[in-house]
Amino acid sequence: xxxxIPITDTDRAAMLKTIGVNSVDxxxxxxxxxxxxxxxxxxxxxxxxELMHTLRGLANQNAHAGAYAYxxxxxxxxxFVPATVPHLIFRTEFYTAYTPxxxxxxxxxxxxxxxxxxMLCDLTGMDAANASHYDAATAAAEAAVMAINSVRNxxxxxxxxxxxxxxxxxxxxxxxxxKIPIVGDENVxxxxxxVLDKHLDNQTAGVLVANPDFLGxxxxxxxxxxxxxxxxxxxxxxxYPIALGMYQPPSAYDADxxxxxxxxLGNALGFGGPYLGIFACKEKYLRRMAGRLIGQTTDTQGxxxxxxxxxxxxxxxxxxxxxxxxxxxxxxNALAACVYMATLGKQGLRQVAELCYHKAHYAAQEIAKLDGxxxxxxxxxNEFVVECPRPVAEINHMLYEKGIIGGYDLSNxxxxxxNGMLLxxxxxxxxxxxxxxxxxxxxx
Amino acid sequence: xxxxxxxxxxxxxxxASPLLQTMSIVANKPEPLLYEMSNPGAIGYxxxxxxxxxxxxxxxxxxxxxxxxxxxxxxxxxxxxxLSQKNYCVDLGIYPLGSCTMKYNPKIxxxxxxxxxxxxxxxxxxxxxxxxxxxLMYELQNYLGEISxxxxxxxxxxxxxxxxxxGILIIRAYHLARGxxxxxxxxxxxxxxGTNPATSAMAGxxxxxxxxxxxxxxxxxxxxxxxxxxxxxxxxxxxxxLGLFEEHVREVNQIIHDAGGLVYGDGANLNAIxxxxxxGDLGFDVMHTNLHKTFSVPHGGGGPGSGPVMVxxxxxxxxxxxxxxxxxxxxxxENPAHSIGRIKSFWGNFLALVRxxxxxxxxxxxxxxxxxxxxxxxxxxxxxxxRETYNPQIPERLCKHEFVLNGTRFKKDFxxxxxxxxxxxxxxxxxxxxxxxxxxxxxxxxxxxxxxxxKASLDEFxxxxxxxxxxxxxxxxxLRDAPHDxxxxxxxxxxxxxxxxxxxxxxxx
Numbered sequence: 001x002x003x004x005i006p007i008t009d010t011d012r013a014a015m016l017k018t019i020g021v022n023s024v025d026x027x028x029x030x031x032x033x034x035x036x037x038x039x040x041x042x043x044x045x046x047x048x049x050e051l052m053h054t055l056r057g058l059a060n061q062n063a064h065a066g067a068y069a070y071x072x073x074x075x076x077x078x079x080f081v082p083a084t085v086p087h088l089i090f091r092t093e094f095y096t097a098y099t100p101x102x103x104x105x106x107x108x109x110x111x112x113x114x115x116x117x118x119m120l121c122d123l124t125g126m127d128a129a130n131a132s133h134y135d136a137a138t139a140a141a142e143a144a145v146m147a148i149n150s151v152r153n154x155x156x157x158x159x160x161x162x163x164x165x166x167x168x169x170x171x172x173x174x175x176x177x178x179k180i181p182i183v184g185d186e187n188v189x190x191x192x193x194x195v196l197d198k199h200l201d202n203q204t205a206g207v208l209v210a211n212p213d214f215l216g217x218x219x220x221x222x223x224x225x226x227x228x229x230x231x232x233x234x235x236x237x238x239x240y241p242i243a244l245g246m247y248q249p250p251s252a253y254d255a256d257x258x259x260x261x262x263x264x265l266g267n268a269l270g271f272g273g274p275y276l277g278i279f280a281c282k283e284k285y286l287r288r289m290a291g292r293l294i295g296q297t298t299d300t301q302g303x304x305x306x307x308x309x310x311x312x313x314x315x316x317x318x319x320x321x322x323x324x325x326x327x328x329x330x331x332x333n334a335l336a337a338c339v340y341m342a343t344l345g346k347q348g349l350r351q352v353a354e355l356c357y358h359k360a361h362y363a364a365q366e367i368a369k370l371d372g373x374x375x376x377x378x379x380x381x382n383e384f385v386v387e388c389p390r391p392v393a394e395i396n397h398m399l400y401e402k403g404i405i406g407g408y409d410l411s412n413x414x415x416x417x418x419n420g421m422l423l424x425x426x427x428x429x430x431x432x433x434x435x436x437x438x439x440x441x442x443x444x
Numbered sequence: 445x446x447x448x449x450x451x452x453x454x455x456x457x458x459x460a461s462p463l464l465q466t467m468s469i470v471a472n473k474p475e476p477l478l479y480e481m482s483n484p485g486a487i488g489y490x491x492x493x494x495x496x497x498x499x500x501x502x503x504x505x506x507x508x509x510x511x512x513x514x515x516x517x518x519x520x521x522x523x524x525x526x527l528s529q530k531n532y533c534v535d536l537g538i539y540p541l542g543s544c545t546m547k548y549n550p551k552i553x554x555x556x557x558x559x560x561x562x563x564x565x566x567x568x569x570x571x572x573x574x575x576x577x578x579x580l581m582y583e584l585q586n587y588l589g590e591i592s593x594x595x596x597x598x599x600x601x602x603x604x605x606x607x608x609x610x611g612i613l614i615i616r617a618y619h620l621a622r623g624x625x626x627x628x629x630x631x632x633x634x635x636x637x638g639t640n641p642a643t644s645a646m647a648g649x650x651x652x653x654x655x656x657x658x659x660x661x662x663x664x665x666x667x668x669x670x671x672x673x674x675x676x677x678x679x680x681x682x683x684x685x686l687g688l689f690e691e692h693v694r695e696v697n698q699i700i701h702d703a704g705g706l707v708y709g710d711g712a713n714l715n716a717i718x719x720x721x722x723x724g725d726l727g728f729d730v731m732h733t734n735l736h737k738t739f740s741v742p743h744g745g746g747g748p749g750s751g752p753v754m755v756x757x758x759x760x761x762x763x764x765x766x767x768x769x770x771x772x773x774x775x776x777x778e779n780p781a782h783s784i785g786r787i788k789s790f791w792g793n794f795l796a797l798v799r800x801x802x803x804x805x806x807x808x809x810x811x812x813x814x815x816x817x818x819x820x821x822x823x824x825x826x827x828x829x830x831r832e833t834y835n836p837q838i839p840e841r842l843c844k845h846e847f848v849l850n851g852t853r854f855k856k857d858f859x860x861x862x863x864x865x866x867x868x869x870x871x872x873x874x875x876x877x878x879x880x881x882x883x884x885x886x887x888x889x890x891x892x893x894x895x896x897x898x899k900a901s902l903d904e905f906x907x908x909x910x911x912x913x914x915x916x917x918x919x920x921x922x923l924r925d926a927p928h929d930x931x932x933x934x935x936x937x938x939x940x941x942x943x944x945x946x947x948x949x950x951x952x953x
Contacts, residue, residue: 055562096533252507301933318642321645
């Protein structure tokens with residue numbers, strides 16, 4: 001038997017006898033005979049040592065943030081992860097547990113998610129947060145559906161052209177079957193105000209805006225919120241949780257729903273996943289929210305405890321009338337965010353945000369001094385557009401050879417930035433790395 | 445040592461050692477919320493000083509207050525460690541949740557995902573700088589295509605439910621591409637997971653329910669009555685949630701195909717047949733698999749998962765974009781010709797893919813079928829030990845990887861519900877099985893031991909269940925009040941839903 005299976009040949013013989021059959025084959029009599037035991041073309045089994053050797057071989061072919069200087073963001077960020085995070089989330093009691101359906105022996109998971117929900121509310125200024133979505137893109141789609149279900153006469157969704165291209169694409173796939181039109185990004189060089197001039201009306205259910213937006217711009221969305229609310233629609237904001245360490249929360253400009261990519265809160269880059277879809281809203285929209293919610297209650301002896309609650313919104317109760325089909329979510333990533341926020345706390349998160357801000361601005365100022373380069377984002381947090389003298393793909397290839405992973409090439413998604421590079425700087429970038437990048441750009 | 449194996453010991457033995465009693469007391473002690481532990485000025489982190497000239501902050505956009513807790517590092521560690529001890533988990537013992545496949549999560553997989561060349565790779569870096577990651581994905585696509593018999597594969601879906609949505613959207617795209625826009629219904633057996641109807645509704649379809657028959661198969665007469673030229677697809681779980689292999693699998697699929705529909709396979713129960721039969725050979729057109737079930741990715745307290753979708757070769761043109769392809773010796777991202785589009789950010793839950801890849805390479809072609817063989821052996825063995833005392837829903841059939849018991853008699857004879865039985869199981873130091881699902885079985889108890897339980901552990905678990913049956917007869921109140929020795933007893937769910945407290949507020953503490 002394989003090493004992961006704790007049954008011996010002797011056990012098997014005894015068990016078959018108890019069952020009352022002669023062989024394991026007899027257990028599969030109901031499977032059509034001609035389909036049984038197909039040839040499956042897989043490589044041969046590996047021992048633990050061989051497996052690790054194979055995986056190291058694959059890992060060694062990838063550039064990674066342990067060896068390269070990263071100036072790449074575009075929705076995923078190389079932030080510092082304190083040692084508490086991996087040590088605590090990879091306690092076996094957390095990572096090998098199931099969804100906390102039996103609260104008496106799941107209080108660990110339940111209380112941590114309740115704490116996660118609480119801290120997310122404090123971070124965003126919203127009243128309620130759920131236990132997570134798959135990522136920001138799917139959270140965006142769920143927010144759009146929620147807006148359609150919450151706004152009377154609302155039958156279309158407006159997206160800002162500077163919402164992450166992956167989020168916009170995902171929303172379209174999700175909403176395709178329900179025939180909900182998504183408009184606003186026909187011309188991605190259009191300003192948000194012009195988009196609203198064109199599309200905002202009393203049929204609009206929700207307007208999705210990122211702050212900072214995909215190109216790095218930070219702004220006060222209050223004037224936008226006023227316009228959106230005047231039309232009877234919901235303002236749905238994609239937030240970057242690290243930026244919220246210093247910037248006003250979306251509640252300050254009266255956002256109705258806040259979602260975002262929570263990867264930055266203690267989760268590994270991991271080539272894109274698993275990440276964390278954060279999702280929070282005003283209380284009045286709570287019962288239209290998708291996803292799991294943890295609530296506080298008491299046990300038979302009056303002791304405080306936590307349970308999955310308001311489950312009548314969910315697929316296992318409501319089936320085709322559920323708010324979403326989501327079941328499995330990103331609980332362990334939410335736990336990472338919880339431990340991260342607990343470790344950094346009130347002061348630490350502010351400090352991380354300010355380090356990102358100062359380092360990014362230093363980098364932008366130095367790049368702006370170079371001949372042929374222009375910084376094209378005015379007011380930003382830690383990410384900005386640089387117009388380069390040559391195609392970004394060429395520059396990135398040369399940077400790679402110097403140990404640098406350059407910024408995101410905007411030429412496909414935003415053709416008006418033909419040689420536009422979206423550069424991200426975090427607290428992980430040292431001054432030396434920034435100076436090396438600037439020097440390399442100068443020498444291009 | 446955590447409370448669960450402690451209580452198991454305490455229950456099993458009259459003379460628990462003082463140390464074990466102490467450990468149980470620690471685990472059962474109420475743990476304050478982080479906010480209640482907050483001590484202004486306490487620091488749990490360290491960051492380097494700013495090494496660049498600073499820039500003026502945009503004061504008009506800044507927040508005044510960030511009301512997060514302030515907790516010292518050691519207290520953060522103790523807080524979460526103490527909370528962890530209030531959890532049951534796979535590494536403590538059997539976790540027999542039916543349809544959840546709570547198997548052992550190999551430790552080597554957790555080592556693998558910590559390799560910097562996997563964990564610290566940015567999803568937007570160019571494919572030329574991430575060839576190892578793309579190769580792993582390419583090979584995993586091929587392995588899943590081989591295992592399922594359906595060669596078109598996407599690794600993007602983040603969970604089973606998302607895989608279902610992708611699958612149904614692919615089916616929708618297939619019909620529309622043929623100019624067949626009148627298909628508005630999806631057939632779903634009454635034993636199906638709740639995600640199936642929810643998924644169909646999200647994709648814009650009406651749900652039509654199909655009955656089960658007395659042997660636990662789909663009722664073919666009902667199926668024939670409900671299939672029509674409006675049928676886009678059937679969502680078909682096989683083995684089904686009664687733990688039974690559909691005896692007319694090919695007939696069901698033929699009926700759907702004859703009506704012009706496609707067959708979607710819910711792969712939640714693939715563990716029962718992996719290596720033994722391939723859904724693609726049985727007439728399934730599209731399916732998802734849950735890497736966090738069959739392929740040993742840990743459940744993480746509710747997620748993350750991963751739900752790749754496999755399709756017939758001619759449907760690969762509709763897969764979400766992008767998939768990984770190989771051009772000469774280079775791995776690239778490629779958009780299928782008539783893709784349904786993107787369904788999440790980036791490329792999928794990559795670190796879950798790494799674990800599944802490691803798992804498949806560990807088993808290899810020689811051992812893969814042992815997963816199904818032993819998961820079915822274990823389930824039937826446990827069923828044999830319990831069948832005289834508890835009532836199997838379909839007693840005349842052998843089961844696959846799980847089985848379903850009907851607790852109606854316990855309720856009638858002893859006034860003990862399935863919930864009471866489940867809660868009493870906790871007192872014996874185990875996680876209870878799935879209860880009240882599938883919905884077609886009253887007082888349902890659904891048990892899936894998986895292949896990673898030893899015979900001795902199954903004997904012990906069966907023993908506990910037989911003792912509980914005896915207790916139901918002699919002392920039913922013991923069950924109604926269970927569990928007894930846990931950090932909290934039964935919770936007031938009604939209160940939680942009626943007056944929702946979903947976040948910490950000082951007044952509500």
